[in-house]
Amino acid sequence: MGKSQKKRNMRRHNPMRVPDSHLPKGLASAAATSSKNEAILPIIQKLESVDPSERKWACVAVSNIIQNDPSTRRLLQGKNIVGALITRLSDSEEEVVVEAAGSLRNLCVDGGFDICAEMYNKNILAPLKIYVPKISATLSQYLESPKNAPENAQKLVYEFAENVITILWCLSETSNKALNAINQISLVPFLMSFLAARDRLPLSTVTSAAQCLYVLTDENYPIIDEVRSNAGYTACLLAIIRSAEEAPKTNGKGKETFDVGADALRVLSCGILRNISPIPPPSIATTIDIDRDVVLPTLEPVLSSIDLQEASQAAQHAVDNQESTPQLENLSLKHTPKSDHKTPSELELERLETRLRTIQLALEILTGMCATLPDPEMFSGATDADGEDDNEAGDEDVDDAPDIDMTIDNADASPDTPGDAPQPPAFFTTLVAPLLKLVQPTPLSFPPLDNPSPHPPTTSALGAIHVSALECLNNIFLSMATSLAGRPSGLAPENGRTVFDAVWRALNAVGTDISRSGQERRREVWNMGVGVLWGVGNVWKGALVPTEEHVQVLTQFCGATADTGVKVKTIGALECLAQHPESVDANRVISAYLLSLLPPSANPPTPTEPLLQAVSALIDIYSDETLPYDVNFRSGRYLDALVQSVEGVRKAVRGIDRKKERELRVRGEEVRDNLVAFIQYRRGLKV
Template identity: 40%
Template sequence: MGKAQYKKKTAAKRHNPIRVPDAHLGAGRIDGKVDSEKEKQMIPVMAKLRSADYSDRTWACAAICNLISGDPATRRLFQGKNVVGELIERLSDSVDEVVVEASGALRNLAIDGGHEMCGEMFNKGIMSHLTTLMGKISGTIDGVLAANTKDLSDEELQARKHLLSLTENVISLIWSLADASHKTLAAVNAAGCEGVLVKVLQGRDSLSVGVVLAAAQALYALTQDNWTFSKALTSTPDAISTLVEMANKDHTQAEKDLKGKGKAKKDGDAAMQDDDEEIGDGRVLLTRVLVVGTIRNIVQPGSWADKQVGIAALTNDAILPLVNSLLDVNLGNVVQRVTELVSQVPKETVPLAGKNLGTDHRSPAEVKLERVERMLVTVVTALEVLTGICAGLEDAEETMDEDASDDAEVADDQDMEDAMGDEALIAQGRDPRAAADQAAPSPVVNATSLPHLVGALRLPERLTALAQLTPLSFPPTGSEPSIHPPTTAALSSLHLRALEALNNIFVTTHAALAGSPSSELVGLAAALPATGLWEALFAIVSAAGSDAAALTARGQEMRREVMEAALAAAWGVVKTSPGTLTPAPATVQMLMDVLPALSSDAARARTLDTLAGVASRPGVTVADNAAIGAFLMTALASNPSTEITVALLNAIIDVYADETREYDAPVFVAGDYTSKLAATVARVRNATRSVDKRKQPELRSHAEEAYENLTAFIKYRRSL
């Protein structure tokens, strides 16, 4: 079973795309320990949501944001009082200020509460309100773009400010709902919001940077493996040209202009100015990265949209240089900076009442922390784009023979006699000389960019560096939360995305080397620091898996995901550069020890394939091969699942296919592996037949292939 490249992340597969998970915020609050002071505030706040005085309604919406911020227990307490339904009702309030604050509260709830909260909003009818508001927003944008701000009164400027805030809130809600579930995504698709989102991007010079960023985030989320919306977007007038224009425009000057505006407002805060120089606001840069990601999502090579865009040239000239510029962030320095900023955050609690209560009571240190988080999210998004660029294999989906009838399936089963023994089945097996004719066709590989990615950009080394864990990469294993949960959530995703991009480079390189590789590509693979990469990847495996209990603990899901992604990348190292790899015995033992901790048979199968590569690499010692061979044979005798049985058979046959290897006689022959394999034939055949062709066609096909290879291999070894 071969290795697969990582594809675009669907909403269900992306890790916490819109929020910090509750489990990162501390076990006590997850377990329902509500702050007593906040609990006392809840009843009067809820009462004021229905007050006749619009200022009370506005205050209540803002108070809810402050009460539930980063506190799952209090949020759920409010949910029990139908706070979501009450806020949704306020979206149709007669006063714009109330609508703005209600939409802001719902936006924060969606971001803080994640998929569960978005599902509740959907069930309580938020989409009809958002659809109405989008019509209002569209008219607002037209008015903003047509108006001369010099001619507006203070009252008109304030009204415009409110409506722009509403626009940002509504678009953020659309983005959150799009990422929540297939049901909410379908509702967003049906709402036809692509025109409004494109209009925001077209008016970016006149609208606030927050509104434009929200639109870019929504477009990126909505075009992730979502053909319905992508088709609607490419059909929207000027959509593609607007996206391409934004992708080609350098963001540097706009970031400087934004930084200058921030300084003008905070001239008295010298420390803040220093941090502006160090960190920067980052919203314009993130917007551009999201835009290039959207283009890569919707424009497929060779499509009619590609004729307008020229995706290959755009990728080489603009997208890849932009992504490449973001890959050298020093995560150690980031963690040190976050630690310093956290210590500067005031210990006083946010006021829960007051005449001018607002939804943003952040200290300067908290503003700087948000900028650090935004920088990390920008790198994560860039890595997602890079993962697609590095995927050089064309999709080739295996399908069942639709002409096979149910009767044929039954006849196939009846033709097989359960009582047949191992030797009878071996005798029925195919001639080993025909094995070469049964080989699967090679995948179509696009390796044209590999010399640039592997050689000039040195992506394997740089991505491995980004994947190295930090003290803040995962939540602590105890009851205390991370010192800054948003940074921890962002770092976890960053490591995972870096490893996925690295995996795609290795998968593409291995496939290209297996075909008719150029001498340049062969040289690049040989020049990779294979042992250094291997040791760095196993440092990640060791650190992530050091606490076995943590791998299955609530809130630690990313720990195992990152560990498995590092193991997948290790597969790439041994397959791409076997001749230069000299793995330490400790890492080989780690490969064998880690198998039970992996989340799926697919992950275990990949690891077994890695072991096979280590055992058969050039220069492997007899002792190393014997240790791995004994492990594989013992695992095969333990009656594993069908998928693992297939992986073990493939691994054993790959390792011992060449009887001239120096380890063959002292390991395979001396260990009487042929007889041991022959004793498994009937069991392997029964396991193969137990796989339903209709429900698991791919596994059935792989199992049948492994069974046939097994009988042919036994015949071949006996003939020597």
């Protein structure tokens, strides 16, 4: 059972706001689906105008015309808008440069990898490298002597810096070539200067710097070494995180507050510290357990700070009451790309999206942490948001810790566990329960298949949260199953059923129509969801009661998916469900399906990894002949089917390249040998 791995070329910290992979390719299709064709030519022409006010207008217009409109963005790309805007970065008028940077930033955020790669290939780094020291000098001048600073200092430091930093952040995730080039710009002191001066700068600019540094410290060792070696940098990051302890927790009326920008900055600072850990002396962070003392206490309250159903309703309300946006010809040139001429409803939608993306970011950091969880005892003293021990582990034995309350949607709490049973990690309740709420879809998460979302960025953010929460749960239960290593979990069966049912309810709400174009996010939820089901099944093996729906849907999903990794996870989930002792009928249906995947009966042949998983599953299911469902093995003559499959399994294992897929080859040889030994064992029983 493999962990969810991080891959730079497969993950964006800032996912495309409006996914467009389902749209037809080519300029003709873009023109056919865009309602702003007539606005394209005037924009292109005015970008080359001798009048700087017209060039500025054109840059602002680009930012407005691409909002939530991938077709128009693609149409502009076809007209070389990227090259034209990069040229404007060297414009003689500073306001044009600032607006051009803003438009390029918006294209990065809205366009994703492809448009970032185009910018890199068209040498956008050349002008950006020139501006980094200029911004630094102007920032220093403004901070040291604000009264003596040039009139345009604030614009350059705040707006232009934010645009440049965001472009660099997005480019750094485009390719290793772009990342290596950005590593040469010496960005760490530049970015940390914004964090150090956070009390005197706009929060959005500081947050952009933190986001860029978070991305640059993700498995990028030259930057990691530079940050971790400076004790002042790590002290600054810790100070940002701990600032939450000093801030008021309520609005004066007894209600907790949620500062979108401040929370995002603290979450990013957690991510940076985790990226650069372990931190060497003499930093104060050396003496701190980053995961236990910093990450969990900071991020757990963030997960519980939002109700996705309420957020979805708020977004729908803002959409329903959205004011009309100004026409391009009426746009004021006084505004910057930062405002993008947003109406109050659009600003509310943007605030909601920022809040949702902060939740997603917290989930991303926790997912990495949960993939490498240490022994559960490490978390027995995990602190809550107020810094107090959850279970006062310092004063009590672990055996006396309170039972885990896995109450979800008013489900009954689990019964008391025996005093000598191993206790689960203290973070289980505070982390798993909020995650199970975050996986439940809202009305805006997955709009009806034939209707577009009323606000695509909100839909994209909600879908990303569901996937990230499932990924985090996947790693939690994988880590628990690994650490338990066959020992009883110490959690009552009701706990496992509660988790399994909550995830299944979410998958049901998403629906099984996931093969059509444009349903990629639905597919992601299912692909990750079956992994969670497998993980839960491994922790509570034999305690989950399979239903006819479980078996039917999972077997159909396994047959339909072309992803071999997802097939393996689905087979694993089915294996766990088949091991409920009293569910003889479900066991028979599942085992019959698994046998159909074996050679020579499989048609077409099952890919190697799912084949090995199916063989391993059958061995595990029927390793104890005393269980009630073993009657299926005997009456169905499964032993004969396994004997017939041996040569096909051997052939599949021989086909695994020892050099290219060494681990799989070792796994294959182990399964092959286990199959032969299992057949001999069952023959020896003579039952």
